[in-house]
Amino acid sequence: MPNIAEVAKLAGVSTATVSKYLNGVKVKAKNAAAIDRAVKELNFHPNDFARGLRTNRSMSVGVILPELDNLFFTSIISSVDEILDAHGYSTFVCICRSDPDREKKKLDFLKRKKIDGLIAVPCSDTSDFVKGLEGIPVVLIDRLSGAGSCSCVLSDNFTAAYNATEKLISNGHKRIGVLLGPDSNYTPIERRAGFMAAMSTHSLTVDENFVKSGAYRVESGYSMTKELIGLREPPTAIFATNNELTIGAVTALSESGVTPGKDISFIGFDSDTLAKAMNPALTVMIQDVEAIGRAAANNLLDQIRGEKAGRSQIIRIQTELLDGKSIVVQ
Amino acid sequence: MPNIAEVAKLAGVSTATVSKYLNGVKVKAKNAAAIDRAVKELNFHPNDFARGLRTNRSMSVGVILPELDNLFFTSIISSVDEILDAHGYSTFVCICRSDPDREKKKLDFLKRKKIDGLIAVPCSDTSDFVKGLEGIPVVLIDRLSGAGSCSCVLSDNFTAAYNATEKLISNGHKRIGVLLGPDSNYTPIERRAGFMAAMSTHSLTVDENFVKSGAYRVESGYSMTKELIGLREPPTAIFATNNELTIGAVTALSESGVTPGKDISFIGFDSDTLAKAMNPALTVMIQDVEAIGRAAANNLLDQIRGEKAGRSQIIRIQTELLDGKSIVVQ
DNA sequence: GTGAAAGCGCTAACAT
DNA sequence: ATGTTAGCGCTTTCAC
Numbered sequence: 139m140p141n142i143a144e145v146a147k148l149a150g151v152s153t154a155t156v157s158k159y160l161n162g163v164k165v166k167a168k169n170a171a172a173i174d175r176a177v178k179e180l181n182f183h184p185n186d187f188a189r190g191l192r193t194n195r196s197m198s199v200g201v202i203l204p205e206l207d208n209l210f211f212t213s214i215i216s217s218v219d220e221i222l223d224a225h226g227y228s229t230f231v232c233i234c235r236s237d238p239d240r241e242k243k244k245l246d247f248l249k250r251k252k253i254d255g256l257i258a259v260p261c262s263d264t265s266d267f268v269k270g271l272e273g274i275p276v277v278l279i280d281r282l283s284g285a286g287s288c289s290c291v292l293s294d295n296f297t298a299a300y301n302a303t304e305k306l307i308s309n310g311h312k313r314i315g316v317l318l319g320p321d322s323n324y325t326p327i328e329r330r331a332g333f334m335a336a337m338s339t340h341s342l343t344v345d346e347n348f349v350k351s352g353a354y355r356v357e358s359g360y361s362m363t364k365e366l367i368g369l370r371e372p373p374t375a376i377f378a379t380n381n382e383l384t385i386g387a388v389t390a391l392s393e394s395g396v397t398p399g400k401d402i403s404f405i406g407f408d409s410d411t412l413a414k415a416m417n418p419a420l421t422v423m424i425q426d427v428e429a430i431g432r433a434a435a436n437n438l439l440d441q442i443r444g445e446k447a448g449r450s451q452i453i454r455i456q457t458e459l460l461d462g463k464s465i466v467v468q
Numbered sequence: 469m470p471n472i473a474e475v476a477k478l479a480g481v482s483t484a485t486v487s488k489y490l491n492g493v494k495v496k497a498k499n500a501a502a503i504d505r506a507v508k509e510l511n512f513h514p515n516d517f518a519r520g521l522r523t524n525r526s527m528s529v530g531v532i533l534p535e536l537d538n539l540f541f542t543s544i545i546s547s548v549d550e551i552l553d554a555h556g557y558s559t560f561v562c563i564c565r566s567d568p569d570r571e572k573k574k575l576d577f578l579k580r581k582k583i584d585g586l587i588a589v590p591c592s593d594t595s596d597f598v599k600g601l602e603g604i605p606v607v608l609i610d611r612l613s614g615a616g617s618c619s620c621v622l623s624d625n626f627t628a629a630y631n632a633t634e635k636l637i638s639n640g641h642k643r644i645g646v647l648l649g650p651d652s653n654y655t656p657i658e659r660r661a662g663f664m665a666a667m668s669t670h671s672l673t674v675d676e677n678f679v680k681s682g683a684y685r686v687e688s689g690y691s692m693t694k695e696l697i698g699l700r701e702p703p704t705a706i707f708a709t710n711n712e713l714t715i716g717a718v719t720a721l722s723e724s725g726v727t728p729g730k731d732i733s734f735i736g737f738d739s740d741t742l743a744k745a746m747n748p749a750l751t752v753m754i755q756d757v758e759a760i761g762r763a764a765a766n767n768l769l770d771q772i773r774g775e776k777a778g779r780s781q782i783i784r785i786q787t788e789l790l791d792g793k794s795i796v797v798q
Numbered sequence: 799g800t801g802a803a804a805g806c807g808c809t810a811a812c813a814t
Numbered sequence: 815a816t817g818t819t820a821g822c823g824c825t826t827t828c829a830c
C-alpha cells in the first residue's frame with residue numbers, strides 16, 4: 139500500500155503539495171500532472187484512517203434500523219443512500235433487532251466512527267434516543283421526537299387513515315374493523331386518531347370489538363383478523379394499517395375462504411406488490427418510501443452543511459390510495 | 469472527546485497499560501478498577517481512526533449488493549450481520565444498483581476502509597470481480613466464481629428446479645411453461661438445466677414456446693406469463709424460477725382471471741408471504757436465506773482466522789418445497 | 799505556490 | 815506487570 143510520501147517522491151514534490159492537490163487546492167499545472175501520474179502508477183488510495191484521525195471527520199452517516207428484512211425500511215434507505223452517495227457520503231447501516239440495548243451499542247459504535255450525521259428509525263423511546271446526540275445532526279424516520287429536538291420525516295398518518303376510512307364509509311360501510319399497531323409508537327396512535335376522526339365526522343359509532351391493536355407483525359394481523367371474522371356479527375369491511383398487518387389479514391381471509399372484494403371489503407397499507415397480485419386486486423394506502431428517504435437525506439445534508447433552517451423540522455409526506463377492487467358497495 | 473492519555477492520567481497509570489487493559493491484556497486488579505473508573509468518568513471511547521491507522525485492521529467486513537429493496541438479499545444480509553456482529557465485526561453495506569462501474573467504486577471504497585473481508589453478490593462478471601481482491605477473504609453469494617478463486621454460497625439450483633418440475637410432472641402435467649432469468653448469470657443457467665433434466669428424465673419434449681427467459685423483474689414475469697396464457701394451446705402448468713418472476717406471473721394470472729390452483733397449475737420461487745396470502749395458497753420452492761447468510765458469514769470468519777480449509781469452498785444450500793394448493797392434478 | 803514539520807490517538811516493541 | 819517511546823499516513827499551520 140503506497141502512501142502519500144511515495145507519491146510525493148515520485149512526483150518530485152512535497153507531501154503537502156500532494157495532499158493539497160488531492161483535496162482540491164490549486165497547484166502548478168506541471169505538478170498536478172506529475173501527481174496524477176504518480177497516483178496512477180502507484181495505484182495510490184488515501185488512507186481513510188489517517189485522514190479521519192487528522193480531520194476528525196469521516197464523510198459518513200450512520201443509519202439505525204430495527205430490522206433489515208423489511209421492505210419499508212430498506213426501500214427508504216435505498217433512497218437515502220442514493221442521495222448521500224451522490225454527495226460523497228457513505229452510510230453505516232446498523233440493525234438493532236428492535237432491541238433498545240443493542241440500539242445503544244450501535245449508537246456508541248457509530249459515535250466512535252465519527253459519523254457526520256445520523257438517520258434512524260429508533261426502537262427505543264425517541265426522547266431517550268436523542269439524548270447524548272446533541273452535537274450531531276439527526277433525522278428520525280417514521281417517528282416523532284419529543285420537543286422538536288431533531289428533524290423527523292414521516293407520512294401524514296392521520297390523513298392516510300382518515301382517507302382510507304372515509305373511502306370505506308363512502309361505499310356504505312358502517313361496521314368497520316380496524317387493525318392497529320401498538321400504542322407504544324407514535325405512528326399507530328396517529329393512524330388510530332385518523333380512523334376515529336373519520337368515523338366521528340360521519341356520525342358513526344365505533345364498535346369496540348372492531349378495533350384491534352397488536353404488534354406490527356404478520357401473525358398479529360392474522361390472529362386479529364380471525365377474531366374479527368369469527369364474531370357473531372362481523373364487520374363488513376376491514377382496514378389494516380400497516381404492511382405486516384395487511385399480509386396477515388389477507389392470509390387469514392384467504393385461509394378462511396373469505397375473499398376481499400367479494401365476501402368482505404378491505405383496505406390495506408403499503409404491500410403494493412401483494413395488492414396487485416391478488417384477484418380481485420387490493421385497495422391499499424401507499425406510503426411514498428422514495429420521498430421519505432429523499433426528504434430525510436436532504437434534510438440531513440442541510441444540517442451537516444450547518445444550515446440552521448434544516449434543524450428540528452417536521453416533514454410530512456403524503457400517502458396515496460392505490461385503487462383496487464377490494465371494496466364492495468354496501 | 470477524551471483520549472487515552474487523559475484516562476491514563478486520571479487512573480494514575482501509563483497509556484500503554486490503559487491500551488493493554490482495554491484490549492484484554494491482564495493488569496493488576498487495582499489498576500483495572502482505576503481505569504474502569506476513569507473511562508466511565510470521562511465517558512471515554514477509543515478512536516477507531518487512530519486504532520485502525522495503527523493496526524491496519526478495521527474489524528469490519530464489506531457487503532456489496534445489487535439492490536437494497538429486495539428481500540432475498542436483505543434477509544441474507546440480516547443473517548450475515550447477526551453472526552458477524554456477535555464476533556465483533558461491523559458491516560459496511562454498499563449498493564451498486566446493478567451497475568458494474570459503481571460496483572468498482574464501492575470496492576475501492578471498501579479497500580480504503582481496510583475491510584477484513586468481503587461478502588458480495590456481484591453484478592459484474594465474477595472473474596472480473598475477484599481480480600484485485602487477492603489478499604482479502606471473499607465470499608460470493610448466489611454466484612459461482614471462475615476457477616475456485618474464492619468461496620461461494622448458493623442454493624442447489626439444479627435440484628430445486630428439478631424437483632419443482634418433477635412435482636408438476638408427477639401431477640400429470642406434460643405441457644409446462646417455465647419463466648427463467650437471464651443466461652448472463654449462473655443461477656438461471658442452473659435452474660434451466662434442472663428444468664430440462666426433469667423433463668428429459670420423464671421423456672417429455674420441451675416446447676420451445678413454453679420456455680421464456682427474461683430479466684429477474686416483476687414486469688418480465690408479468691409479460692412472459694401473458695404470452696404463455698395467450699398461446700393458442702397454453703401450458704397446463706407454469707413454473708416461475710425466482711421471486712420477482714413469481715410476483716409478475718401471479719399478477720398477470722390474476723389480472724387475466726386465471727386462478728392458480730383452479731384454472732392453471734403453478735409453482736413459484738421464494739415469495740412465501742405472497743404464497744400464503746393467496747387463495748388457493750401457492751406452492752413455492754423456498755430458498756433458505758437464513759442458512760445462506762449463516763454459511764457465508766461463518767466461512768468468511770474462517771478465512772479471516774486464516775483457516776485455509778475455508779478458502780475457495782463451494783457451499784450449496786438445499787431449498788424446500790412449501791406445499792400450497794396451486795397444483796391441479798391433470 | 800510550495801515545503802518542513804508537528805501532531806491527531808492509538809498500539810506494540812522494547813526496556814524495566 | 816508496567817512504562818517509554820516511535821510511528822502508522824495524513825492534514826495543516828507557518829515560513830518562505
